[in-house]
Amino acid sequence: MQITRHFVDVGTRRVHYRRCGSGPVILMVHQSPRSSTEYEALMRTWGETHTCIAPDTPGFGQSDPLPDENATIDDFSDALVGLLDALGFDKVAAYGFHSGGTILVNTLARAPSRFTALAIGGFAIWTEEESKAFSQSYLPAFKPSAYGEHLAWLWNRILEQTWFFPWFDTRKAARIGVAHDDVARVDAVIREMLDSGDAYRVGYGAVLRAPRIVPAPGEETRPVLISAYEADVLYEHIDRLPALHPSWEARKLATAADQQQASLDHLAPHAQSAPAVIGECADEGFITVDTPGFTGRLHWKGTGQTLRVHAPGQSVELLDLAGAKAIDLPGHGLSDGWEGAAPADAAPWLAVIEAARTALGCTEIDFAPAPAGDPELLYPDLAPDRFGSYLTKAWQIVRAGKFFAPWYEAGAANAIDFTPEAIAPEALRIEHRALLRSSAAREWAVTRDAVARTIGLANRDADGH
Structure with missing residues (x-):
């Protein structure tokens, strides 16, 4: 269904x-x-x-x-x-x-x-x-802190709410019968709390x-x-x-x-019958794409004839959408993931992007800049673990990326300029959430340049240049 x-x-x-x-x-x-x-x-x-x-x-x-x-x-x-x-x-x-x-x-x-x-x-x-x-x-x-301390609290608060009710009452009398340490179940609630923030x-x-x-x-x-x-x-x-x-x-x-x-x-x-048309907005939604290796929903947002494609580990919410539509690629943002392992060759990614361009009525495609570096190091495994360390690991990656390029080379030779606004906890919160959602960041980093070149050559041939 x-x-x-x-x-x-x-x-x-x-x-x-x-x-x-x-x-x-x-x-x-x-x-x-x-x-x-x-x-x-x-x-x-x-x-x-x-x-x-x-x-x-x-x-x-x-x-x-x-x-x-x-x-x-x-x-x-x-x-x-x-x-x-x-x-x-x-x-x-x-x-x-x-x-x-x-x-x-x-x-x-x-x-x-x-x-x-x-x-x-x-x-x-x-x-x-x-x-x-x-x-x-x-x-x-629940507000983000500079070094990600709020994430340690969040993990334990969500985990232990199945051990005690209310969650902060750790008396024996407050123990409840649904206790578990199921990482996937805890992570699902964690992500919803990250969406809500202090709201x-x-x-x-x-x-x-x-x-x-x-x-x-x-x-x-x-x-x-x-x-x-x-x-x-x-x-x-x-x-x-x-x-x-x-x-x-x-x-x-x-x-x-x-x-x-x-x-x-x-x-x-x-229960009564549904109206003929159920309301929805015209500048954001989900499209269903069926291509080799991917059948699922892609989140999109914006207006215009250009389809903007985000960098690895990022999402629509981090893009400038002036005059453009944008999609969350598979395994990023609010879009579904790949069927099985994300592909490390360009063809399936290219097929998804072209299908989205057609479905959204776009005539051009452009790519947001991507960080330089080794994809294996830029995008390490962030699978949820029993102790919630993946949350602080992702936070440290995002924060280090504001000071060094690539983020994993924390030395004077790799220092980059930054503004105080860039390291404000609320700004880091949005990038941290995008990185956690990016289960296919490494594979997109491996294939992005090849996809961009292919689309660039196709555009060039169409223009006769």
Whole structure:
């Protein structure tokens, strides 16, 4: 079941969402500090019978944050209503897990006419003591530091949130039953936190501070199912719920699969048909490319007739897009990776670039400058490891690259000029994230010059020079 990715403008903000399947619509709102990525497996299942739409909420994933750092749950609810307008949905059935459910319940209270039904997976009802602890310790600032110290904290915070709840409470009584040290699972959340940066505190904080709104009998609402499964940290919170509206129901279920199936069964009778056109913006998105060695989605952005191609280890967000479109190459940025190992010969890369040029209607191609040096040394292995050292390794590479060329020759003979702005932690953060996303940087570095020469010769022949 194919998942497509899109962007849509909601006022001055750009919102990213995933789409899968066909049939009546189910909107899916993720938990914090995650993104719509967490719903991909569920979207493929529910997409067999429904059109699943999963946005990144403001400040998470690839969606712009809200402008107010003190945004409340009402601001997030209003943003969700604005998204429904931009997508062209009059009303929807919706599913939300944990904080995604809190956003939905609050939005239902503010705009009941925009929903037909809700299914909520885990609904937090905090005690006064828990609320106090969360407000003091749960959301520390997450801002980049000059030498990457913030990355050591991030790794351990994300790893240990599966060991203790809340993550900062290391008492024996706070241990939970879902503990693991699965590197891939930790890395997936790490990358979403790197996308959000300090904005994670805005969205997460709004949810933690939000009042838990349960309508009184007689108030306008819609059918709501609140459920939780045994391994969920909010399982016992089902017992904390107050008396519910007659059209609301709460259930404690055995497994996550049971909880998801109960949610789908609840929503299916209320889901409505999708509009003929679902909104998306015209200057950013994803195209599907099918060439030898690569079948997948390429992220693109911009306007113009020139296709701009980034350097190894970089991405669209680091390019000047004035008068041009740009793509993230396979294994870079937001684009999919190569099927198997990335190729170290030019032909597959050339085929992808030409396919993108045709799909985007570009007539010319230009290449961003690439750093000189040995690709094996410029782009070492940055695969995630059990101790998170790949994060600080990538940071040190980016930082050293501002002082020396190539970065791995840290000597006076290789010193280069730099500006204070270039080594500002926020600037390094963007390049660091791009490098971490670049699983095929070394192979692109090996083949880039050959691809550029081939395209340059083809352009020259076409011009008759």
